[in-house]
Amino acid sequence: MYSSDNGRLLVFSGRANPSLAEDICKYLEVSLGKTVVRDFSDKEIYVRIEENVRGGDVFIIQPTCYPGNTNLMELLIMIDALRRSSAKRITSVIPYYGYARQDRKCEPRVPITSKLVADLLQTAGTDRVLTLDLHAGQIQGFFNIPVDHLFAMNVLIDYIRTLALPNLIVISPDAGGVERARAYAKRLNTSLAIIDKRRDISNEAKAMNIIGDVKDKVAFIVDDMIDTAGTLMEATDALLGAGASEVHACCSHAVLSGPAGGRISNSRIKSVVTTNSIPLSDGLEKNPKIKVLTIAPLLGEAILRIHEETSVSSLFDSTRE
Numbered sequence: 572m573y574s575s576d577n578g579r580l581l582v583f584s585g586r587a588n589p590s591l592a593e594d595i596c597k598y599l600e601v602s603l604g605k606t607v608v609r610d611f612s613d614k615e616i617y618v619r620i621e622e623n624v625r626g627g628d629v630f631i632i633q634p635t636c637y638p639g640n641t642n643l644m645e646l647l648i649m650i651d652a653l654r655r656s657s658a659k660r661i662t663s664v665i666p667y668y669g670y671a672r673q674d675r676k677c678e679p680r681v682p683i684t685s686k687l688v689a690d691l692l693q694t695a696g697t698d699r700v701l702t703l704d705l706h707a708g709q710i711q712g713f714f715n716i717p718v719d720h721l722f723a724m725n726v727l728i729d730y731i732r733t734l735a736l737p738n739l740i741v742i743s744p745d746a747g748g749v750e751r752a753r754a755y756a757k758r759l760n761t762s763l764a765i766i767d768k769r770r771d772i773s774n775e776a777k778a779m780n781i782i783g784d785v786k787d788k789v790a791f792i793v794d795d796m797i798d799t800a801g802t803l804m805e806a807t808d809a810l811l812g813a814g815a816s817e818v819h820a821c822c823s824h825a826v827l828s829g830p831a832g833g834r835i836s837n838s839r840i841k842s843v844v845t846t847n848s849i850p851l852s853d854g855l856e857k858n859p860k861i862k863v864l865t866i867a868p869l870l871g872e873a874i875l876r877i878h879e880e881t882s883v884s885s886l887f888d889s890t891r892e
Contacts, residue, residue, distance in 0.1 A: 662877060
């Protein structure tokens with residue numbers, strides 16, 4: 572059992588991604604904390620912590636993925652239960668931070684929901700947040716508590732290198748992802764191309780032009796998340812139309828909502844590589860085009876370093892040159 576000035580290391584999990592929590596506990600060589608989490612008949616959430624946490628350094632593993640509202644509320648209730656049980660410090664480990672796409676006012680009379688979520692987490696009683704590949708880096712500034720922002724880049728790059736793809740070129744699916752794509756291209760020692768797209772309404776995008784030469788090259792699209800896969804399909808068609816020999820993609824978060832699974836299965840894309848920050852929905856885990864890599868060692872090591880008050884910075888892989 573690990574212990575420090577912050578107390579005993581204790582790890583708990585909500586129902587959003589229990590398999591990831593179990594893998595993190597295996598890395599840390601600790602037992603997953605005992606809880607009872609269930610729904611009343613009207614879908615209100617009930618939580619009971621079934622072991623002593625007084626004076627403990629507690630980490631809660633809970634991505635706020637689908638169903639996002641339920642998983643977020645469950646996390647808030649668990650934080651409150653642990654705070655009222657006299658935990659010394661509570662760290663919310665949120666591998667996927669939901670509502671991150673609502674990070675600014677892009678039109679009149681709309682909320683900044685990612686800031687609201689930050690306020691809710693702090694009000695509930697969390698002392699620290701550990702997260703992975705935020706959709707918008709400025710969300711860290713929405714918190715008045717420490718935020719450790721990790722990147723899945725090294726995990727994904729290590730796998731891409733094992734593929735030994737010839738004539739590889741890294742693709743940014745839009746202008747906003749250029750910094751991320753440039754970091755991948757630099758580490759993979761390859762060139763970079765950008766897809767110029769326009770989005771008229773949410774979850775629908777139209778690929779326009781490709782900036783860069785992709786003819787006879789293996790294109791690897793890199794993004795932080797794939798939701799309905801509409802953008803990915805447009806990008807795949809555009810790249811193949813411009814002469815790319817084949818197309819692959821990788822992302823940190825496989826949201827894969829709505830028609831995403833069918834689109835990937837029926838498309839000309841060769842593979843989609845992602846992490847287990849979000850559990851795949853039913854059936855998608857059997858999709859031969861989807862490869863899932865584990866981030867448990869990355870998160871486990873970060874948890875250990877936070878607990879022992881040692882440097883976490885070496886785990887950060889900034890997308891800056």
